Amino acid sequence: MNGPRAATWLLWAGPAFVLAWVLGFLLTPEVRGLAEPQDFAGLAGLAALAAIAWCAWRALDRRGLLTVFDEARHRAPAQFGLSVLLCAAVFPLILAQLGKYYWIHVGALSLIYVILAVGLNLVVGFAGLLVIGFAAFYGIGAYAAAIVTTEVGDLPHMIWLLIPAAAVLSAAFGVLLGVPTLRLRGDYLAIVTLGFGEITRIVFTNWDTLTRGPRGISGVGSFQIGGWNLMHPLDVGPLRLDGDTQYYYLILAAALLGVFLAHRLNHSRIGRAWVAMREDELAARSFGIDVARCKILAFAIGAAYAGVAGVFFGSLQGFVDPTSFSFLESVLILSMVVLGGMGSLSGSVVAAVLLVILPEKLQMLRDYRMLIFGLLMILLMIVRPQGLIPSRRRMLELGSRPG
């Protein structure tokens, strides 16, 4: 098959296959335990889907199409992006027809995680700073939205202003954490940021007068445009869009913007400085890169992403409490970055969606979620250490040939 042409074809066939597969996945009954006949049906369905995915993967791999796919992604990013976007746009419409409204909510959640994973990837993947307590910034954004909209009163358009406000607030905390940890690297930085995450969670739990402690805050404001509240059902011709669907599109727009900005950043002067710093800090300093400033900038930008994601989360759920910003949450976001591939934006997107949707389906395994993620990570490190969708640079770093 002719390389480039096969690639163009894959750009459309790939997402179509993914969409079909996702729909099949959503239609299989959930596996809650192993008691009801439908659990077995669900398990069989999931096994079949796994087999299909595995065969497709092997077939692609055998014929070298996977590299063609990687190549296509880089050579025709516009087409690739468009086909993925098309998938994302029709997703809630199809689900609404099927009556699976809950999955639209899960879809919106997964988009919030896309923002989080991309933000953390800027810090960990691009700037090379191993930050673990990332959920702290997410929580700061969510609590900011919750506190302001409930305490000050839910003025019609205030939540829009809370997006930049939460971004700035989280970024400020990012700088606050970044400055004293400048000299730390690797494991030490990981430990300190982990501590920061825990402290933040404890503050959320104990600062009763502000956060209402473990009871959490309900009645977080929703997004409004003019007199129209995005949480209220909206009829567009024959289609009825419920609140989750409207939020889905709102967050999709934000996630797109986030990915786009991260992409631009990666190819900017700052992005190059990050790469240089990650590779050889001393050499980078010799060429006038202010390493301290670069690191703090990464902290601030990553934290701002998390803050914005927090506002969407608080508003989507209408409720925030400290359990949403636990250590496990931070691990989950970091897993998305590692699974998708460090420094790979498309990888973060795919991994975020995967790691949100999969546990929803395998309810039975929810308690073992972390165990399974752990096993998945180990497996990944053995089979494809550069991540599911490796970035070009990382492919080189890890010694495999760029696709």
Add this chain to the structure above:
Amino acid sequence: MGLLDVAGLTSGYGGPPVLHDIDLTVGESEWVTLLGANAAGKTTLLKTLIGVLPAASGAVRLNGREIQALPPEERLRLGLAIVPEGRRVFTRMTVQENLQMGAHLFGGGRAEDFDRVYSLFPRMAERRRQKAGTLSGGEQQMLALGRALMSRPRLILLDEPSMGLAPKLVAEVFALLRGILTEGVSILLVEQNAKMALKSSARAYVLRLGRMVLSGSSADLAENPEVRQAYLGG
């Protein structure tokens, strides 16, 4: 007064000083060689000069201006660039990106600077989209030199550029340096491989255990029995 004037410089890594009371001068369009055995402190001196290592005491002047307290980026702006020991090109970046890094402070490089470097190093032009990690040792050395030139330096510090290169490539590097010198750029070359360095440079210094023990014209030093014994193989 020279382009670079170092007086009474003491420096190290936080413990006991590695360099003691160093005096050194490099003039305008002058090529100065710094000789010294392993661990004499040559690399430490260059790191201190570009500002990635803070000096304990002493004065460093560039073009009459005291630069001791300035961060690396300010020194780079004032015309100090380095070709570091072991090249240290950014292996994961392309050749072009490496050159951009050299001019990072100046908006990533002016078109005429790229043209100049690519005409000096035609092989780099052919490989501009290739990752620097895939280049041979000699090519990486050329790239490191090109990267340093991108900031339009007045003085280039080179840390053992001939290390690990075949004699033919060493000759090529030295020929390039002579070309750069005629364009008015000064050179401070650190070498263990002294023969060619002394032949090309005007003056030379010898560093031993962190102290300057000898200095003079390169021709004189090449005749010095001590230097012949230690660096020229008898």
